[in-house]
Amino acid sequence: MPVVSKLRVVPAHIAQRERQTVRTQIGIVGAGPAGLVLAHLLHLQGIESVVIESRSRKYIEERIRAGLLEHGTVDLLIETGVGKRLQREALTHHGIELRFNRRGHRIDFNDLTGGKTVTIYAQQEVIKDLVAARLEAGLPLIFEASDVSVHNFDGANPSIRFRVAGKAQELHCDYIAGCDGFHGICRPSIPAGVLTEFERIYPFGWLGILAQAPPSSPELVYTYHERGFALLTMRTTEVSRLYLQVPYDEEIDAWSDDRIWSELRTRTAADGNWKLNEGAIFQKGITGMRSYVVEPMQYGKMFLAGDAAHIVPPTGAKGLNLAVADVRIMAQAFAEFYKTGKTELLDRYSEIVLRRVWKAQRFSWWMTSMLHRFDTDNAFDERRQIAELDYVTSSRAAMTTLAENYVGLPWD
Numbered sequence: 451m452p453v454v455s456k457l458r459v460v461p462a463h464i465a466q467r468e469r470q471t472v473r474t475q476i477g478i479v480g481a482g483p484a485g486l487v488l489a490h491l492l493h494l495q496g497i498e499s500v501v502i503e504s505r506s507r508k509y510i511e512e513r514i515r516a517g518l519l520e521h522g523t524v525d526l527l528i529e530t531g532v533g534k535r536l537q538r539e540a541l542t543h544h545g546i547e548l549r550f551n552r553r554g555h556r557i558d559f560n561d562l563t564g565g566k567t568v569t570i571y572a573q574q575e576v577i578k579d580l581v582a583a584r585l586e587a588g589l590p591l592i593f594e595a596s597d598v599s600v601h602n603f604d605g606a607n608p609s610i611r612f613r614v615a616g617k618a619q620e621l622h623c624d625y626i627a628g629c630d631g632f633h634g635i636c637r638p639s640i641p642a643g644v645l646t647e648f649e650r651i652y653p654f655g656w657l658g659i660l661a662q663a664p665p666s667s668p669e670l671v672y673t674y675h676e677r678g679f680a681l682l683t684m685r686t687t688e689v690s691r692l693y694l695q696v697p698y699d700e701e702i703d704a705w706s707d708d709r710i711w712s713e714l715r716t717r718t719a720a721d722g723n724w725k726l727n728e729g730a731i732f733q734k735g736i737t738g739m740r741s742y743v744v745e746p747m748q749y750g751k752m753f754l755a756g757d758a759a760h761i762v763p764p765t766g767a768k769g770l771n772l773a774v775a776d777v778r779i780m781a782q783a784f785a786e787f788y789k790t791g792k793t794e795l796l797d798r799y800s801e802i803v804l805r806r807v808w809k810a811q812r813f814s815w816w817m818t819s820m821l822h823r824f825d826t827d828n829a830f831d832e833r834r835q836i837a838e839l840d841y842v843t844s845s846r847a848a849m850t851t852l853a854e855n856y857v858g859l860p861w862d
């Protein structure tokens with residue numbers, strides 16, 4: 451069911467005989483982490499917005515994606531009043547393990563970053579908390595919108611057109627926030643020649659599963675193995691989230707539950723007292739890997755945030771965190787505009803956020819390059835990767851570099 455609350459609906463005028471028109475300050479396309487956090491931050495600044503989402507509430511609250519939050523993301527959710535359940539239910543981690551040649555090496559975040567941590571709390575839980583906060587406050591969030599399109603953002607009167615429950619609507623706004631993910635409509639609506647794309651596609655993807663099995667290790671284990679990368683992560687103390695590097699064009703049907711467990715056992719094998727906890731697999735899927743950035747992240751009165759403007763391979767756990775970092779700056783820029791009339795921060799939005807985006811790109815690319823097999827026949831690469839892992843797990847300087855990027859670079 452579409453949810454539309456507290457919209458100021460203005461009767462249609464002659465020019466738009468069949469279209470209901472609505473007015474707000476910021477029109478937000480997409481109710482992922484970027485769109486919902488932006489709407490929340492704007493509300494706290496007294497700025498009106500309408501969020502338009504193409505999927506149902508159930509769909510976005512069940513979509514399996516990220517699980518690891520940087521300390522800055524967690525602080526922001528708590529400080530802005532949407533972190534209560536997170537504080538009760540999330541798991542705090544003080545380090546990770548890098549495993550290769552059957553041995554584990556701990557990277558101690560506490561020691562290396564002055565006490566910073568990361569948090570396991572599934573993306574769909576963040577979404578549930580933000581949706582609940584918005585609807586409880588009676589603020590507009592429209593689900594199941596179809597035929598969404600953006601207009602006039604290079605002029606003075608931007609608008610978003612869409613259909614909901616069969617009715618055509620037009621949302622007029624001061625600015626449009628394109629938070630509609632990698633496959634959304636905002637980025638492709640920018641005229642040809644304005645944007646420059648930077649891209650790297652990897653020859654592999656991740657097969658991810660959720661299993662009813664307690665985590666085998668209290669912290670995440672990133673494993674380099676001659677057969678490929680594996681990652682042991684978790685959702686709760688009862689549910690494991692496990693990933694395997696697979697060829698980019700792999701079919702999920704090629705992976706029976708037995709084959710998945712057998713491969714995970716092989717890749718994560720370690721000397722000493724190690725055992726992989728196994729259990730019923732209740733979700734599995736394959737995701738491709740790419741690095742992608744578009745520059746600039748704005749055009750006229752439309753601003754892009756999150757996956758709509760950039761994608762990172764998941765090895766650094768940066769995608770959701772980067773989406774939140776973008777909209778934090780965007781909300782500040784809108785707040786400055788509505789308080790002072792100045793557009794200085796808005797004008798510099800791309801320049802400011804792209805500095806962090808590229809650092810996250812570099813880190814995600816580096817983690818991916820160090821931990822995955824690119825070419826199984828290349829013995830030189832294998833020796834080089836092992837040497838890199840050996841260095842990263844023995845030099846305090848190298849461990850600090852990994853740790854400070856992993857927990858999240860400072861906001862400003």
Ligand code: FAD
Pocket residue numbers: 479480481482483484485502503504505510515516517518519573595598629630631632633634635656658737755756757758764767768769770771772773
């Ligand atoms: P999205 O979450 O994609 O949200 C966009 C929203 O827009 C969606 O709800 C979509 O339905 C909606 N939409 C699309 N088109 C339209 C339209 N035309 N009209 C209206 N609405 C539209 N990141 C991390 O930080 N940590 C991790 O541990 C991590 N692990 C990951 C593991 C995997 C396997 C994958 C695939 C990703 C992972 N990520 C991780 C990345 C993270 O999930 C994304 O970066 C994050 O979802 C980006 O948020 P977003 O709001 O920009 O985009």
Ligand code: PHB
Pocket residue numbers: 515516517518670683684691764765766767
């Ligand atoms: C996850 O928990 O899903 C996760 C954690 C760390 C990553 C990627 C995914 O690097």
